[in-house]
Amino acid sequence: MSLTYRPEIDGLRALAVLPVILFHAGLNWFSGGFVGVDVFFVISGYLIGYIILEKQAAGTFSLLEFYENRARRILPALFIVILSCIPMAWFWADAAQWESFSDSLSWVSFFGSNHFFWGQSGYFAESAELKPLLHTWSLAVEEQYYLIFPLIVLGVFRFGFRRLSALLIVLTILSLTFCLWFAARDPDGSFFFAPARVWELLIGALCAIVHIRQTEKSVTGTAANLLALLGVAMVVGSIFAFDPATPFPSLWTLVPVIGTALIILFATSDTWIAKALAVQPMVAIGLISYSAYLWHQPLFAFARMRTIEDPEPSVMMGLAALSLVLAAITWRFIEQPFRRRKGTGLVRPGRTWLPKQSQIFSMAIAGLLSFAGLGQLQAAQFVYPSRLDGRSHLAEHLAEIDKGRLDGVRMGKCDFFPTIGWQGKWECAAGQGADAHLQPIGIAIVGDSHANDKAMMLRMIGLSPYSFASSGCPITPKFENARWNIDNEAQVKLLLDACFDLMEFGKAEIAANNDIKEIWLSNRFSDDALTDEALTAALEYWSIPGKKLVFFSHTPEFPRLRRKLRRLENHQEWPSYKPDLRLYRLSTRPRIRRLLKQYGASLIDVKSLICGEQVCDYKTSDRELLFTDGAHMSPIGARIAGEKLLTLTGCGTLSPEISKHNKARGACAE
Numbered sequence: 007m008s009l010t011y012r013p014e015i016d017g018l019r020a021l022a023v024l025p026v027i028l029f030h031a032g033l034n035w036f037s038g039g040f041v042g043v044d045v046f047f048v049i050s051g052y053l054i055g056y057i058i059l060e061k062q063a064a065g066t067f068s069l070l071e072f073y074e075n076r077a078r079r080i081l082p083a084l085f086i087v088i089l090s091c092i093p094m095a096w097f098w099a100d101a102a103q104w105e106s107f108s109d110s111l112s113w114v115s116f117f118g119s120n121h122f123f124w125g126q127s128g129y130f131a132e133s134a135e136l137k138p139l140l141h142t143w144s145l146a147v148e149e150q151y152y153l154i155f156p157l158i159v160l161g162v163f164r165f166g167f168r169r170l171s172a173l174l175i176v177l178t179i180l181s182l183t184f185c186l187w188f189a190a191r192d193p194d195g196s197f198f199f200a201p202a203r204v205w206e207l208l209i210g211a212l213c214a215i216v217h218i219r220q221t222e223k224s225v226t227g228t229a230a231n232l233l234a235l236l237g238v239a240m241v242v243g244s245i246f247a248f249d250p251a252t253p254f255p256s257l258w259t260l261v262p263v264i265g266t267a268l269i270i271l272f273a274t275s276d277t278w279i280a281k282a283l284a285v286q287p288m289v290a291i292g293l294i295s296y297s298a299y300l301w302h303q304p305l306f307a308f309a310r311m312r313t314i315e316d317p318e319p320s321v322m323m324g325l326a327a328l329s330l331v332l333a334a335i336t337w338r339f340i341e342q343p344f345r346r347r348k349g350t351g352l353v354r355p356g357r358t359w360l361p362k363q364s365q366i367f368s369m370a371i372a373g374l375l376s377f378a379g380l381g382q383l384q385a386a387q388f389v390y391p392s393r394l395d396g397r398s399h400l401a402e403h404l405a406e407i408d409k410g411r412l413d414g415v416r417m418g419k420c421d422f423f424p425t426i427g428w429q430g431k432w433e434c435a436a437g438q439g440a441d442a443h444l445q446p447i448g449i450a451i452v453g454d455s456h457a458n459d460k461a462m463m464l465r466m467i468g469l470s471p472y473s474f475a476s477s478g479c480p481i482t483p484k485f486e487n488a489r490w491n492i493d494n495e496a497q498v499k500l501l502l503d504a505c506f507d508l509m510e511f512g513k514a515e516i517a518a519n520n521d522i523k524e525i526w527l528s529n530r531f532s533d534d535a536l537t538d539e540a541l542t543a544a545l546e547y548w549s550i551p552g553k554k555l556v557f558f559s560h561t562p563e564f565p566r567l568r569r570k571l572r573r574l575e576n577h578q579e580w581p582s583y584k585p586d587l588r589l590y591r592l593s594t595r596p597r598i599r600r601l602l603k604q605y606g607a608s609l610i611d612v613k614s615l616i617c618g619e620q621v622c623d624y625k626t627s628d629r630e631l632l633f634t635d636g637a638h639m640s641p642i643g644a645r646i647a648g649e650k651l652l653t654l655t656g657c658g659t660l661s662p663e664i665s666k667h668n669k670a671r672g673a674c675a676e
Contacts (some may be wrong), residue, residue, distance in 0.1 A: 038247060066158075448523040651664060
């Protein structure tokens with residue numbers, strides 16, 4: 007069966023590109039919109055595989071012609087979008103963003119951007135939203151695939167379709183198996199790495215073989231309609247049911263991939279689904295889908311760079327609409343003139359730009375080398391926005407604050423990341439080791455990295471506590487409220503076991519040490535983790551005769567603070583913005599206070615330590631940062647909180663050990 011234009015495939019492209027755009031725009035309803043890229047992979051594998059296989063069967067396939075058509079299809083629109091990105095980065099990117107953009111420019115030019123972004127951050131990381139060329143990772147995967155796939159066809163086709171099909175099935179299984187194996191070890195790597203993704207394109211190629219080998223439709227009528235409908239349900243269901251927390255790629259990826267294959271195989275022109283997909287608006291969006299995919303990410307990224315707060319949803323929707331407008335213009339005036347020589351789909355008649363093969367290859371080589379060279383010149387600062395000269399680089403400032411915090415929490419001695427292997431390294435007794443110059447105090451601090459903030463708070467006012475806290479460790483080790491961004495259950499168990507060992511060690515030390523009079527409990531519980539059961543379990547576990555319990559509320563949080571600070575580098579003023587107090591309020595609600603009272607435990611309100619009377623901010627009036635990220639204190643923030651703690655406690659019963667210290671330094675009125 008020869009390949010003819012299928013408008014329903016363009017409709018399927020629309021079904022793929024719109025959720026991707028809306029997902030990147032931040033619309034929560036389209037939480038799984040990223041699966042649109044997987045739909046594109048299958049479509050590409052089908053259409054390009056069909057063209058190669060059909061021409062090879064007819065004896066007319068040419069590698070040069072194939073790569074010429076790829077250049078005509080991919081490069082002109084890509085070049086226009088890259089050219090448009092350069093001035094926007096020049097005027098709006100900060101120093102770190104300029105460097106990242108420049109490096110990505112070179113990698114995009116050699117279709118290796120998937121490897122570059124793999125090394126930069128995860129696809130779903132907050133920082134990824136500020137990368138204008140992030141989306142080119144999928145183009146890189148496709149082009150890497152198309153360097154190999156035609157050669158496989160040329161080498162194996164002589165042995166017949168049966169052997170070629172068998173080989174492609176084996177390669178599909180091997181790629182999927184590798185994907186699952188690699189994802190368990192490096193989720194970000196498996197997302198970007200071509201060998202972990204080519205199975206999706208190969209499934210498209212296998213669909214092409216099925217159609218080429220068919221002399222007549224094997225499934226028709228109601229069966230075809232139902233199978234095509236199932237395919238749409240699988241794709242649409244993935245778009246709305248998946249989210250960035252869904253392991254991806256994984257076996258879940260089979261849902262949109264198989265759904266796409268079912269649509270391609272069974273949504274033929276006489277089915278309901280094909281007719282629905284082939285309606286004019288869907289076809290129109292499908293025709294411009296490649297350019298729309300190219301335009302949307304730069305528009306969103308530069309809008310986020312330009313604004314301090316996240317752009318309003320209405321702004322992002324406007325930019326999404328603008329990406330479609332720019333796509334239509336690009337399709338009409340750039341894509342079409344370059345593709346008129348040959349192509350599939352709807353190609354308007356008219357003059358062809360660079361009609362000769364030698365011309366298009368010359369343009370491709372010159373363009374790719376020019377962008378690669380420019381990227382290197384920019385990265386080396388031979389080409390550099392003068393507005394960035396002489397600025398205090400925020401990245402260096404944050405690195406200095408980070409180093410101060412690591413010293414303040416005694417990373418590697420009192421705090422461990424990861425907690426596995428803490429045995430033999432713990433050196434966190436009061437007044438010993440790195441704290442030898444500080445005054446010991448009879449307080450033991452237990453919990454996670456937020457507990458270590460409280461230890462740093464005491465150190466910043468000259469006091470040295472005992473600390474049995476480590477990143478991610480729950481104050482109730484048997485109650486699994488620990489939080490790690492890890493999908494590997496075995497690794498999570500190892501971390502929980504290590505935390506449990508540290509807590510058991512701490513509990514024994516506290517019970518045996520008569521100098522310890524007070525136990526401070528501090529954790530960052532997630533939304534639904536601070537239940538009556540969880541807090542009761544913690545209070546029961548740490549109720550040790552002769553030891554006063556003190557529970558700390560959640561710290562006010564400033565979500566995405568790092569990203570917002572990077573935006574502020576280009577602004578003279580650093581405006582305030584309201585903290586997220588949701589977790590703080592949960593930790594200070596009346597039910598929590600009643601439970602604490604039952605166990606004779608005090609509640610220390612962290613908001614009163616870190617915030618002013620009128621406003622709660624992430625900085626002082628002198629632009630000194632109170633936080634290193636959205637929730638952890640900086641050394642300056644810890645010092646201010648510690649000084650306020652001395653005043654708040656006074657000589658009362660909130661924290662007997664702090665009161666004792668206040669009395670010793672003469673801070674209490676007789």
